[in-house]
Amino acid sequence: xxxxxxSERSAGNVSSAAGPSIRAxxxxxxSLIQYAAFPVAVLAxxxxxxxxxxxRHNVLPAPSEVLAVWYDLVTGTTDAAARxxxxxxxxxxxxxxxxxxxxxxxxxxxxxxxxxxxxSRVMERVFDxxxxxxxxxxxxxxxxxxxxxxxxxxxxxxxxxxLGAFFPxxxxxxxxxxxxxxxxxxxxxxxGANERELLTRVILPAAMPSILTGVRLxxxxxxxxxxxxxxxxxRSGLGYLLNDAYLFYRxxxxxxxxxxxxxLGFCSDRxxxxxxxxxxxxxxxxxxxxQD
Amino acid sequence: MARIDIRTVDKSFPTGSGSVxxxxxxxxxxxxxxxxxLVGASGCGKSTLLNLIAGFETPTSGQLLVDGAPIKxxxxxxxxxxxxxxxxxxxxxxxxxAFGLRLNANKNKGSPEAVTQRMLERTGLLPFRxxxxxxxxxxxxxxxxxxSVLAINPSxxxxxxPFGALDSLTRSIMxxxxxxxxxxxxxxxxxxxxxxxxxxxxxxxxxxxxxHPGRVREVIDVDLPRPRRYEMRSDPRFIALRDHVTxxxxxxxxxxTAMAAPAWTPxxxxxxxRT
Numbered sequence: 001x002x003x004x005x006x007s008e009r010s011a012g013n014v015s016s017a018a019g020p021s022i023r024a025x026x027x028x029x030x031s032l033i034q035y036a037a038f039p040v041a042v043l044a045x046x047x048x049x050x051x052x053x054x055x056r057h058n059v060l061p062a063p064s065e066v067l068a069v070w071y072d073l074v075t076g077t078t079d080a081a082a083r084x085x086x087x088x089x090x091x092x093x094x095x096x097x098x099x100x101x102x103x104x105x106x107x108x109x110x111x112x113x114x115x116x117x118x119x120s121r122v123m124e125r126v127f128d129x130x131x132x133x134x135x136x137x138x139x140x141x142x143x144x145x146x147x148x149x150x151x152x153x154x155x156x157x158x159x160x161x162x163l164g165a166f167f168p169x170x171x172x173x174x175x176x177x178x179x180x181x182x183x184x185x186x187x188x189x190x191x192g193a194n195e196r197e198l199l200t201r202v203i204l205p206a207a208m209p210s211i212l213t214g215v216r217l218x219x220x221x222x223x224x225x226x227x228x229x230x231x232x233x234x235r236s237g238l239g240y241l242l243n244d245a246y247l248f249y250r251x252x253x254x255x256x257x258x259x260x261x262x263x264l265g266f267c268s269d270r271x272x273x274x275x276x277x278x279x280x281x282x283x284x285x286x287x288x289x290x291q292d
Numbered sequence: 293m294a295r296i297d298i299r300t301v302d303k304s305f306p307t308g309s310g311s312v313x314x315x316x317x318x319x320x321x322x323x324x325x326x327x328x329x330l331v332g333a334s335g336c337g338k339s340t341l342l343n344l345i346a347g348f349e350t351p352t353s354g355q356l357l358v359d360g361a362p363i364k365x366x367x368x369x370x371x372x373x374x375x376x377x378x379x380x381x382x383x384x385x386x387x388x389x390a391f392g393l394r395l396n397a398n399k400n401k402g403s404p405e406a407v408t409q410r411m412l413e414r415t416g417l418l419p420f421r422x423x424x425x426x427x428x429x430x431x432x433x434x435x436x437x438x439x440s441v442l443a444i445n446p447s448x449x450x451x452x453x454p455f456g457a458l459d460s461l462t463r464s465i466m467x468x469x470x471x472x473x474x475x476x477x478x479x480x481x482x483x484x485x486x487x488x489x490x491x492x493x494x495x496x497x498x499x500x501x502x503x504h505p506g507r508v509r510e511v512i513d514v515d516l517p518r519p520r521r522y523e524m525r526s527d528p529r530f531i532a533l534r535d536h537v538t539x540x541x542x543x544x545x546x547x548x549t550a551m552a553a554p555a556w557t558p559x560x561x562x563x564x565x566r567t
Contacts, residue, residue, distance in 0.1 A: 186348060187378035191444055192368040192397030201391070205382045282382040285426035 102161025337506025
């Protein structure tokens with residue numbers, strides 16, 4: 001979020017409504033240092049601790065060893081990852097596929113139901129209490145039932161991920177619809193907009209900032225749940241790799257799998273943010289956006 | 293044509309305990325192509341009356357007619373300019389102006405592109421056509437809002453304190469802008485304001501309202517010549533009208549606050565002395 005706000009500010013015209021900051025833009029080098037300083041420091045301390053021998057290598061392998069194992073996981077050339085050598089792409093693809101399948105149905109249903117509830121007090125009374133109660137059940141608590149219902153395989157995984165993605169999308173959509181500026185709604189009504197036009201030309205665009213906040217949270221939850229689902233319900237994916245490597249005491253592979261999940265989750269989040277910044281370019285001038 | 297008949301209209305709003313009477317026994321006619329202003333202290337129900345004409349509210353009793361037909365709800369024949377500028381923040385100025393014309397209800401009102409072009413020229417917003425509302429000044433924003441309402445060519449223009457949020461210089465420029473538009477297009481205009489100068493300067497007739505409950509105190513013919521110019525505000529006839537209206541509004545406001553304030557009992561005086 002910070003990254004996107006900064007790049008927008010430096011790319012666009014900032015003269016008129018650039019917000020409360022009066023300081024100059026940081027230079028390219030300065031902002032690169034700001035981005036890199038913390039992660040580099042963490043890696044350095046970790047590597048040093050490992051070299052000095054504070055922790056045993058099979059408990060916490062050094063970043064350099066993790067990198068070597070990760071390389072073999074992906075390419076299958078050095079055999080550093082032994083039985084997992086060269087399997088990364090299959091696992092990564094399996095996880096990504098499940099995340100997006102679950103995310104797609106959860107978010108689609110969440111936005112639709114969120115709109116219905118947001119638009120109608122009657123529908124709120126019909127659906128909202130159920131949603132509010134179900135929302136408080138951790139999605140992991142659905143694991144036993146979903147295994148009984150769907151068996152072992154992709155179905156329970158996609159079910160769990162979608163269920164987790166559903167709630168933030170639904171709740172933020174309802175909130176987005178409810179906080180629409182009533183003057184805009186009345187204005188469109190006065191101009192003769194019919195129900196469909198009110199929905200597509202006023203309500204959806206006006207609720208979009210909130211809807212996309214929900215979608216972003218849904219994406220984050222999807223990556224959490226794919227690991228849970230893969231540990232318990234399927235025999236592929238980065239979650240499965242992580243659990244299997246744990247059973248074989250390969251913490252280097254565990255860490256490589258963890259970082260892979262983090263990286264793919266980060267890339268998915270960037271996709272959502274890119275989409276949001278594209279759709280909501282109008283919103284940057286309306287909101288605070290943070291100081292430089 | 294747009295003649296508006298307001299017949300024995302009452303409006304009350306339900307509250308926790310009973311209801312509050314916002315308007316009572318409102319009776320007057322707004323003639324076709326007349327510029328009428330509603331003026332009064334806050335709480336006199338002038339905005340409620342405008343909302344009734346717009347169709348956002350329905351009267352508790354009585355009737356509101358446009359050309360003889362009862363008002364059933366908001367519609368593009370009665371364009372509303374809101375105090376809080378109603379521009380869609382995600383649309384550019386030109387897309388905001390074209391918004392109404394792109395609706396199914398207005399598809400026979402001419403090409404959105406051509407009308408928008410004319411409105412942009414007329415309002416001086418041509419250089420700012422692709423700006424977003426957040427990138428405009430307050431005056432330009434209200435100009436764009438007026439243009440977006442004029443684009444759908446309503447027979448009546450309802451304006452709820454349209455210049456209330458502007459500084460006084462911009463406000464007086466916008467008043468002249470409104471008069472120019474009105475002299476060209478000759479629509480029925482109903483404008484709500486608490487600014488007495490504005491009410492008289494613009495109006496053919498001004499309706500002076502008083503509060504608790506809101507009622508029409510007096511309907512004043514403003515027989516100042518048109519076209520009106522800024523200098524007219526120092527004309528003795530203008531000043532006489534202004535003093536007259538100010539007298540009514542002030543008197544009623546003072547009466548209202550005197551009634552609302554608690555009587556100063558000895559206990560209250562003592563309590564005040566202690567704090």
